[in-house]
Amino acid sequence: MNIQLTLAARYLRGRKLRTTLTTLAILFGVLVIVGMNSLLPAFTRAFQTNVLAAAGQVDATITLKTSDAFDAAKVDRVAAVEGVRVVSGLLNRTVNLPADYLDDDPARPDATGALSLVGIDVAQATALHAYNVQDGRFLADGDADVAVISQSLAELIGLGVGDTLTLPTPTGQTALTIAGILPPRMQLGNEEVFVTLAQAQAMLDMPGLINTIEANFDVVDEDERLALEQAILTELGDTFQLGGLSSNAELLANMDVAQAIFSLLGVLAVLMGGFIIFNTFRTIVAERRRDIGMLRALGAGRRTILGTFLAEGLIQGVIGTVLGILAGYGLGLLGVAALQPILSDMMNVDIGAPVVSPGLLIGSAVIGIGVTLLAGLLPAMSAGRVTPLEALRPSVGAVSLRRLMGVGFWAGVVMIALAVAALLTRDIAFIGLGAVLFVIGLILVGPALVNPVARFFSGLLAAVFARSGTAQLAQGNLTRQPSRAAITASTMLIGMSILILAASVVTSVTAGFGEVMRRSLGSDFILIPPSIAAWGTNVGAGSELADALREVEGVEVVSSLRFAPTQANGAAVSLLGIDPVTYSQVSGLTFSEGDESAYAALAEGRTAILSPAAAVALGAAIGDEVELMTPTGPQLYRVVGVGGDYLNAKITTVYISHDNIAADFNRTEDVLIQANLAAGADRVAAEAGMKDALRDFPQFRLIAGQEYIDENLALFDSVFTALYVLVLFLAVPSVIAMVNTLAIGVIERTREIGMLRAVGSTRGQVRRVVLAEALILAALGTLFGILAGLYLGYMGVAALEAFGYPMTYIFPTMGVIIALVAGIVFGVLAAIIPARQASRLEIVQALRYE
Structure with missing residues (x-):
């Protein structure tokens, strides 16, 4: 093996330009794979951190499958299950904050873009968790407008015991006096603001409701624990689950698709590098015919020649892969810098550093080095088969056209013909296969x-x-x-x-x-929440805001969207409530099936309009029924149209009426509001009136539709x-x-x-x-x-x-x-x-x- 490595190193040093270019080819492909696949996990992690605050270390976390709120009396039913030692019910809600909300200073970066408001039953929570207060005191039953925060949050926002923290809520802003400071938060998730359960229910306009039950068990045996978990689910019903919240799962699914696309681009880049390496090594074999002949004549075996060429490929593959991984991380950092302002404005998400997992490093190394070795294998085997006499004989010049139009050429022609035929079918499965055949066919007929x-x-x-x-x-x-x-x-x-x-x-x-x-x-004005599409992280407003806007002189019509997380036929979807009468006056869905008569149909019983993405995901069409999971159990909704809007175009969305989202999902909170002015209205005066109505709801940004x-x-x-x-x-x-x-x-x-x-x-x-x-x-x-x-x-x-x-x-x-x-x-x-x-x-x- 020493002679092979020595010859390989000597040949590589002798052709520095070629060696550099060939190594760059594989470096580039690995760079794309590492760069893109370190950026998207960072975004996914940031989104999950923003949406799903991590739960404490408990034996079980119980939520509705829809991650919606439910009656606080469910805590007693869980506590009654034999084997459950202690339980705690809480109301946990992510509060997305508008830009510069905490410091009101555009020149300074925001301390945080979101907080978790956690309402706890003090007696239950202190029996389950240890709250080590570093300064001040912990919450007490009956506390009103009082909060406890972590030291890390206190340092972020520059507040201490006795100071006031103001948060936006659906009923207007609420001022909370900080009573105590806990140790810095170490778990993944948003910084938490603890208030009493009654306070959280009042702030969020959710009286008597919680959305999470935490429980610790008496048993430690794994089989007994599984039996106990099943007993809890049996007691509560099939609408509940053990585990984390499922809010915005449909958006995370879209990010998985994006990561697959970027991985494909990276693999294509590596394949291009493989073409370069294959071409280079094949040419090297032709160029070194005399050298190979001399080595064979001096006694070198085929394995020596094969090993020399593979050693060259291995050296270049290792160097290119290592440099590609380093450069890929740099590309990830550039991507974070470029995307952070956009995602901060649109989704209120702070990405953080690129994520380089061991799996990504191993996969990149396997692909980078593996493609290099495979690309050099065929030329290396060809070199090993060259006999001394054949290698020392002068090489042949031109290649005849007849030789080029062999089996490969005609196979390529057939592939191209099949690809064109697939195009005519208009079937996406055949077209996708045809795309592969078309590209391979062009490569085969190329010579x-x-x-x-x-x-x-x-x-x-x-x-x-x-x-x-x-x-x-x-x-x-x-x-x-x-x-x-x-x-x-x-x-x-x-x-x-x-x-x-x-x-x-x-x-x-x-x-x-x-x-x-x-x-x-296209409405005259839109009230935009901090985060678009990730509706579940926004704190909206009660109906009083829309009513106040309707009272503004010059405003003719106001309509709003309301959100609830749910599952349809077992798949996570985003559920939006619209007013069948006013929605089409300020906005509109673009229908691919059905027409605007679907709006009126929403007022007739349990009916729904599916977004095109939802229609595909659920395999449903007009007249079909889809099963929506509600806090009280599944309900069947009849599909009356297929259409979507811009803000939810990439998300699996189901639209129902305001009445149905209130009755079945207990949601009356507006997360986006649109308004049109009357003909001839004073636009400046109307805008000023709407801003006055928004004074207590800073979570919304008023902007003209255009x-x-x-x-x-x-x-x-x-x-x-x-x-x-x-x-x-x-x-x-x-x-x-x-x-x-x-x-x-x-x-x-x-x-x-x-x-x-x-x-x-x-x-x-x-x-x-x-x-x-x-x-x-x-x-x-x-x-x-x-x-x-x-x-x-x-x-x-x-x-x-x-x-x-x-x-x-x-x-x-x-x-x-x-x-x-x-x-x-x-x-x-x-x-x-x-x-x-x-x-x-x-x-x-x-x-x-x-």
């Missing part, structure tokens, strides 16, 4: 198309490099090794196809979501710009591949370049030959990439449409233009180093090159 495509583009380049003959020389150099050129172009194909895919989705999303946005956010639309469109633009930058970043391996191929070509043609210089060719003409090769390669990869990207784009839009998103396919004209420009730029960039390398060759040394 046979190199000659005609290169001839076409060399004809175009001949007009640029008139009468110099450089375009024809470039064409001849590429067609001499069509397989190598096709594999190099395949990396460009993958990169450009991802770009066109992204452009197709972006264009279609902009059109589809833009239409839905204007329809659902202004909010403009905010969201600006957010779209920034996200899509970042997406284009990311996708162009993913195309970087294609530049590395072309530099590698061109540099290898220069080395192979050293004597040929020397002869050209000897018969009078200038350094500039040699540079133009390499530049023409790069441009033809880039054109080949870009052409194939655009074709593949258009197919993938159609597939992506069709998939999103099938999952219920408001999408209509729009041809990505701008994306195609960007791809063409990027192809030319990449071609020029790829030619710089090899062209300089070729033009600086000394004539005598080049002619003596072996």
Whole structure:
């Protein structure tokens, strides 16, 4: 093994440029995998921390499956179960805070974006938990407007014992006097504000209700504990569960999808690196034919030759993977810095540092090193099979077209034909399979198309490099090794196809979501809570706020959304209550099934409108019934329409009437309010009146509907710009591949370049030959990439449409233009180093090159 490592290290040091470029290819792929998959878990963790405050260390935490509130008398029923030692009922609610709420200073960063308001029965809670008060006192039964907080929260907000902490509630702001300070909070979750249970019920307008029961058991045997848990569930009924709250589970599911997408992009980047490595090693085998022959003649066995090439791949794979992991963490940090302002504004979430798990490190190492070894395996095996005589014999020149149009070519043709047929079916499953076949088919037919495509583009380049003959020389150099050129172009194909895919989705999303946005956010004014879509973390307002807005002079109509978490047919969904009469006057759903008559139908018994995403997830259509889990048990709702709005377009949402969400889910709290003005109303005076009505409800932000639309469109633009930058970043391996191929070509043609210089060719003409090769390669990869990207784009839009998103396919004209420009730029960039390398060759040394 020593001789193999020694030879591998010597070869790598001898070709520093090629070694660097090949290592960069795998570094780049690992960078994308680590960067993206460290960023999304950080966001998921931050969201869970914001929504689900961690429970204390107890034997059981009992909640409704809907995570809704229930009668406090359930505590006594749990306490009566044999084996339960002590129980405590509490009302726990996340309170999202508006920006600058605690310090009222825009120049200073917010101390915290959310708190957990915890109402406890003091006697029960102190029997279950030990509260070690560091300063002041703990809560006492009968305390009113009194709170106990942790030292860490006290330091964050600069308050102490005797100071006042004011919090927004559905009934207006409540001022709490801090009676005691607990040790700093060590558990994952929001900082907690403890009040008495009666105080929390009054603040949240939930008299007699709790949403969590904590219990400790007398038994320690695992089987006995399981039996006791089952006994508790039997006592309470099948609407309850043991475990954490399920609020906003549907949003977390969407984040899992996003993480899968970014993982796919990372794998594609690694595969592009694999193409580069495969191409490089295959060329190295051809370049070292004489070296291999000499080694074989001196007694080296096939295993020695195979081991040498695999050792080269292993060294480059390890170095590229380690550097890729480090660079990926840096990319995650940049992503956090870029996303933090957006998520803070839209969802009131503080992301924190990227999360690099052991599984991510191991997976990245396996993929990075594994792809490198696999990419080098076939060329290494080919090198091992070379006999001494064959290796020392002069190599054969051109490859015939008949040889290229073999089994692989015709298999590729069949795959492309099947892909086109799949497109005609309009079935997303067949289209998805067709996308894979189409890309593989293009790669397989690529070598046979190199000659005609290169001839076409060399004809175009001949007009640029008139009468110099450089375009024809470039064409001849590429067609001499069509397989190598096709594999190099395949990396460009993958990169450009991802770009066109992204452009197709972006264009279609902009059109589809833009239409839905204007329809659902087109009211004159909107009262926005701190967090959009994650409705369960917001503290809304009672009906008195909407009533006060209706009293403002100039306001014609006011309508609101109300939220309740639930499950439909066993799946977590977001339940929104709307007023069937006023909702369509200030907003509107975009219907994919049914029409606006569905609003009136909501007032007729238990009926529901499903969002497209919910219709897909639940497999339901108009006339079907879906089972919604309520605090008192399951209820059947009949579907009267399928439609969605902009704010909930990505979430599995069910819309029911205000009456039904109040009767079945006990929810009367408005989480978003929209208002329209009467014709001819004084807009400035009406806005001032609404701000006065909002004085006691600072959790809402008053904004004009058009202004909010403009905010969201600006957010779209920034996200899509970042997406284009990311996708162009993913195309970087294609530049590395072309530099590698061109540099290898220069080395192979050293004597040929020397002869050209000897018969009078200038350094500039040699540079133009390499530049023409790069441009033809880039054109080949870009052409194939655009074709593949258009197919993938159609597939992506069709998939999103099938999952219920408001999408209509729009041809990505701008994306195609960007791809063409990027192809030319990449071609020029790829030619710089090899062209300089070729033009600086000394004539005598080049002619003596072996």
